Amino acid sequence: MDNEHFKVTPIKNGTVIDHIPAGNAFRILKIIGIDEDCKSTVSILINVPSRQLGSKDIIKIEDRELDDNELNKIALMASDATINIIRDKNVYEKKKVSLPDELTGIIRCQNTNCISNKKDEKMLPHIIVETRSPLRVKCHYCDRTIINPQDAILF
Amino acid sequence: MSNLFNRDIISIKDLSSGDIDLILSESEKLIDVAEGNRKLNYLSGRILATAFFEPSTRTRLSFETAMHRLGGSVIGFAESKSTSTSKGETLADTIRVLSTYSDAIVIRHPNEGSARLAADYSDKPVINAGDGASQHPTQTLLDLFTIKREFGKLENLKVGIIGDLKYGRTVHSLSYALSMFGIEILLSSPSSLTMPPDVMEYCKTKTKINDVKLDYLIEEADVVYVTRIQKERFPDEEEYQSVSGSYKITRSHLIKAKSHMIIMHPLPRVDEISTDVDNTLHARYFRQSFYGVPVRMAILNIVLGGDVDG
Numbered sequence A: 001m002d003n004e005h006f007k008v009t010p011i012k013n014g015t016v017i018d019h020i021p022a023g024n025a026f027r028i029l030k031i032i033g034i035d036e037d038c039k040s041t042v043s044i045l046i047n048v049p050s051r052q053l054g055s056k057d058i059i060k061i062e063d064r065e066l067d068d069n070e071l072n073k074i075a076l077m078a079s080d081a082t083i084n085i086i087r088d089k090n091v092y093e094k095k096k097v098s099l100p101d102e103l104t105g106i107i108r109c110q111n112t113n114c115i116s117n118k119k120d121e122k123m124l125p126h127i128i129v130e131t132r133s134p135l136r137v138k139c140h141y142c143d144r145t146i147i148n149p150q151d152a153i154l155f
Numbered sequence B: 001m002s003n004l005f006n007r008d009i010i011s012i013k014d015l016s017s018g019d020i021d022l023i024l025s026e027s028e029k030l031i032d033v034a035e036g037n038r039k040l041n042y043l044s045g046r047i048l049a050t051a052f053f054e055p056s057t058r059t060r061l062s063f064e065t066a067m068h069r070l071g072g073s074v075i076g077f078a079e080s081k082s083t084s085t086s087k088g089e090t091l092a093d094t095i096r097v098l099s100t101y102s103d104a105i106v107i108r109h110p111n112e113g114s115a116r117l118a119a120d121y122s123d124k125p126v127i128n129a130g131d132g133a134s135q136h137p138t139q140t141l142l143d144l145f146t147i148k149r150e151f152g153k154l155e156n157l158k159v160g161i162i163g164d165l166k167y168g169r170t171v172h173s174l175s176y177a178l179s180m181f182g183i184e185i186l187l188s189s190p191s192s193l194t195m196p197p198d199v200m201e202y203c204k205t206k207t208k209i210n211d212v213k214l215d216y217l218i219e220e221a222d223v224v225y226v227t228r229i230q231k232e233r234f235p236d237e238e239e240y241q242s243v244s245g246s247y248k249i250t251r252s253h254l255i256k257a258k259s260h261m262i263i264m265h266p267l268p269r270v271d272e273i274s275t276d277v278d279n280t281l282h283a284r285y286f287r288q289s290f291y292g293v294p295v296r297m298a299i300l301n302i303v304l305g306g307d308v309d310g
């Protein structure tokens, strides 16, 4: 087995997340909920030379297609990531992650007195993206700006 | 029909200056009705639900008076103990049910963001009557109405705001609204209770807003808006006493004030305005409190699509 082949082993079915800024692969795995209980085969490539980014990380997840909600979370950490959905060894769909205008259930409001943080209400937090760079988001309910939104992501 | 027909009123920021102008001019036309000198039935057969999850007697009664004065009726509750929320029902469910019984809902709730949540689940218009430390837009509208009514205009005025500018909910909304109309704002507060930077930033894009000494503020302002400094904001009683004492308005403070200057307060007052100010020509806080009725009449009438002249 030559090195080149080892690096780019194609997957038969699943998802390839490409163009992740180097060093962010593990955080993204955490965000999309891939941990020791995950049954899929996951390959992680770190510090791959990239013309676009200098160096980048790549994640390949076999037998699992990420849905849009999971992709939205990725956009919070890696706004330039590209997603390839692979079926039968072919790229079935190629998409850019893009942060939508509103996100439900992904970022928690930091205001402890906000209705969205009351367990009895059995509700999901809902935030509104005000600006993308720098990332500035606010709570849909109480209107407060969320400081360091990356730290408020629900895992 | 106004574009406010069927709209929720959750935050003052939801309203354009045109919306505010409409509410203020309609309020003006309803003063004699609010005083009981003219009868109107614009909202006859309509039902307002007042959902007060925490008590606020003045606000609730002024909404109820407003609805009755326009010929409508009111259902509701004054605290959450008597509702199914105390049995564990979610706010969303309570609101969904109430919206099937009524034509509009007024909500007061201890948690920030609850009015927005209510609006998401109600197919009838929701009016926020205070959600936690967040918004209380009808208070701001009645504050603006008081200023406009007393001066006949909103332009070229200086409004000084005194007290707890950090946590005071009414002063944030008021500052947003004043700056929408380009009204100059003077601020005076204890150093630990200054206006939050995001409010300052917003206001600075629209008007002049500056921290000043209390004496200067009273001399310069056309309106002095006084708010309560709460004991809970201070680590100890002694510090509270000394700070709140230095922001207490007494008759002797007013010697250098402009003769037309008016003093406002969202009430209830504790001791931040001494009672010897009540009989001066400057005191306007009780009149301000009355203006809550015509302003809420105008809001209900516009939102519910009752008659709006011209």
Ligand SMILES: [Zn+2]
Binding pocket: A109, A110, A111, A114, A115, A116, A139, A140, A141, A142, A143, A144, B112, B113
């Ligand atoms: Zn919130």
